[in-house]
Amino acid sequence: MQAAILRDKSGSLKIEEIEIDKPDRNEVLIQTVASGLCHSDLHFIDGSWSDFAMYPMLLGHEAAGVVQAVGEDVVGIEVGDHVITCLSIFCGHCDRCLTGHSYLCSHRQEVSDRPIGKPPRLIDGEGNAVNQFTGLGSFAQEMLVHQNGVVKISPDMPLDRAALIGCGVTTGVGAVFRTAEVKPGSTVAVVGCGGVGISAVQGAHLAGARQIIAVDLESQKLEWATQLGATHTVNPNDGDPVMQVLELTGGGVDYSFECIGMKQTAEQAFGMIRQGGSATIIGMIPIGVNIEVPGTDLFLGAKRLQGSMMGSNNFKVDMPHLCELYLGGRLKLDEMVSRTISLDEINEGFEAMINGEVVRAVIDFGT
């Protein structure tokens, strides 16, 4: 099958022919129908997270497809089912899993990869194992994934829209619903309006926030955010974004969400909240970068600074619900797909992301 492989820090992916194994006992073989391009993939391509790269590497983790084959121990997923994959692959028996926090599974390595001694799932043309990013690897015509990284969805759900739920939408909406638990009538600021930020804006809208302030340097992204639920916009080119948000709200928002992954914007997100508010950091802050906030704000202002990993999801439950919200016309996904590309055009797709031209570019595998 064809796959886009990352071989080194060169900054681009190479389309190669690789071999995929048959499903082991707990595995599901999926024909990939669509895969979104996510910033987390880009962090490996541009080298900012290269310390965690394992070459050759198959990136891609925001995908949906159709089940081709299942292992003998797979439960509830059958050949022909439409599915979304999720990188929050969980073991199901650690303390994190058993207390409802499977997105933080402490034994995920046991299930995301095959046990040592077993043949690799993927082999390149020279016979070397290819590493699946996050246990998935969706920039390929087929995926072989542990059943705890796969969820069945309604066949009514278009798979090129379902793919977005696989990462960006679950991350953004989940941070609002699950991590921060935004209340109706509250005020929200979202810093960074790419795929995750736009999803957080939509989550805040669905949660009934009365004021949703989108913050971004790109006026096009602010326009998209407005179409999808933002009530106000702030462009840092027009002045200090923290001051602008404080003015718009008369003292700060109840909840802020940082969806970029930078020290400066994370600290700004904290600066935007009112007393008793919470700032939720969703972006992938680079390794070794520390965030500084005034300590007295935590005590005297009772402000909270928290992280959110993959929207604190229970994806086997959440993803079918998000599909329902889409099918009911309440979660907007069509508007988030700015460009559809083929696998061959993947490097151009990432280029468009870098240039801020897209909310999401989605690979259509033409199946």
Ligand SMILES: [Zn+2]
């Ligand atoms: Zn992602």
Ligand SMILES: [Zn+2]
């Ligand atoms: Zn676990």
